[in-house]
Amino acid sequence: MSKKVSMKDIATELGVSVALVSYVLNGKFTNRINVETAEKIRKLAKQHNYRPNQIAKSLKSSKTYTIGLIIADISNLFYSSIAHFIEEEANKQGYNVVFGSAYEDPERFASILDVFIAKQVDGLILAVPEGGEKYLERVKEVSLPFVVLDREFAELDRSMIVNIDNYGASKVVVEHFQQQGFTKTAAIALKTNLKHLQARKEGFMETSSQALGLREPLFYEVLEKDLEQEIERIILHAVQVEKVDSLYFFTNRIAMAGLAVLARFDIAVPEQVAVVCFDEADAYKIFKREITYVQQPLKEMSQMAVQKILNPEIRKLKKIFQTKLIVKESTNQIIDNEKL
Template identity: 40%
Template sequence: MKRKVSLKDIAQKVGVSIALVSYVLNNKKEGRINKEVATKIRDTAKALNYRTNQIAKSLKTNRTFTIGLIVSDIANPFSSSLARIIEDEADKNGYTVIFGSSDEDAQKSQKLIDTFINRQVDGLIIAPVDNSIEQIKYLEQEGIPFVLVDRYFPELKTSYVTIDNFKAAHEATTYLLNSFYKKIGLITYQSKLHNLVERKNGYLSALKQHHIEIKKNWIREVCYNNAREGVEKAMSSLLLMKEPVDAILFASNALTTDGLRYINNHNIKIPEELGIVSFDESDALDLFRPALTYIKQPLHEMGQTATKILLENINRNNKISQIKMDGELIIRKSALPVAMHV
């Protein structure tokens, strides 16, 4: 078996100390090391096919340099984009990310947390699911570094990164009202998660501020496990009632995708017959015409900030960081003012 290349081999080849090679390959003291020397060390390490001894590194630092990431569904564009951003930010800091999808199931979430802990990840970034508050409390009690992303539990004092969902939904609904839509429906999930509750509350608040009589049958909640069929029934109910809605706010991009399938199948004209606003964006939604008005979440900032907070916590900075960012309403053609298409 071929002998593994060591730091000593690289140091001898370049003509520098072993300590200097270690500093460069571990991205330490970068501001103090000559850039040409650092480049030469990295090039030599690559040429010699040097590989870090992760076992030795873990024993020395008591770390595995891995992060566990739990998202709702890695196939969803929101989750996959967020995961990639977190992966890139972690990689800049010498960490590898292990992914898992909870599928909005508390038992699966618990299984993933247990698996990641058993694999001795250094910390976790979690988009928590319904009924998982005890899982988060357990992580707190055990002193395991973690950050919640996209969702959080307001009753727990934990680090999180999310957007102001109330404000975003309020702004989207207000835009529809100012565009002369008066009967605005909401399609969301059956969930007690704070982000979805706040989206619903923001929608209701905007209607109330504009003195619109709020009708319970304008709000349709669908089950995660049967969302496609649920959205189809919700769309039928909202559009076939005696006084149908004239616009719909969808609480996620997945719900929007199911809603657009119904719209295409029933040849509903957008925005002439129905105004549409979506939470989140995706490449698939970009293919729909007319272009959709949607609430854009600052994914890069969310992913990078969540990763930075976690790494600080791993480094024994136990400060609680609670970050709420603003969403941005991207106005396009699916919810043009009524006067423009009458």
């Protein structure tokens, strides 16, 4: 087994001090170190496959240089994407990320939370499942920095939350349908009490009532366990009976199931019904029409979440991210017949 190279070995080989090697490899005092010398140190460290002694580093700084990330459900495309961006940003800051998926189970969330606290992570980024908010007291008890991602709870200060303007996102969707000439819109969502999805619902309901003159906008809710069958029933009823001309799928999970139904029953998009999906997904590309979708600033949200853990000043900031509607063929009343 080859000997593990230390900072001292690198310093000796180059004839410089160990302190100088430490400064370069830890990114300190960069404006006071000769550029050529710094480059030689980094090159030699890479050549010898140098790795810092994380245990010694942690003992010295009282940090583990790890961030715990608990996502609500790893099978959800939104969370797998945001986990990628969080890890990318954390690595840039010299931190590693340990992951856990609660699968929307509050007890599983609590169990993972206890493991991460025991491992002495330096902070936590949490997508808390419904009913899991009561376990946040455990984090507060140990004074561990944390932020809540994609979820909102009344007892938390806005500065501790990284999320989008869900009400505004739905408002833009409904207004877009109206501008495109669609007059009867329905939305399909998961049945939940989660505050951020309730805000998304309120944005749809209130804007539909005001903009389209509907006293009771068509809003359908499905349970996760019955999702596939229920969405098929709802879409067929909405299109064939209610004569809905536009559909708003509230999550990418709903969207994937809904698009499958439209394809299976040869319901023409947008000729029979226009479609807007929440979130972007590569799988949309296999659909006959390009899908209009609500784009969340996942990278920016991820960067903010990591920075709130690591920077006490940024931790105080209160920011709501805005979404962007990416308009494609699925909401265009005028379709090129050559594409049919």
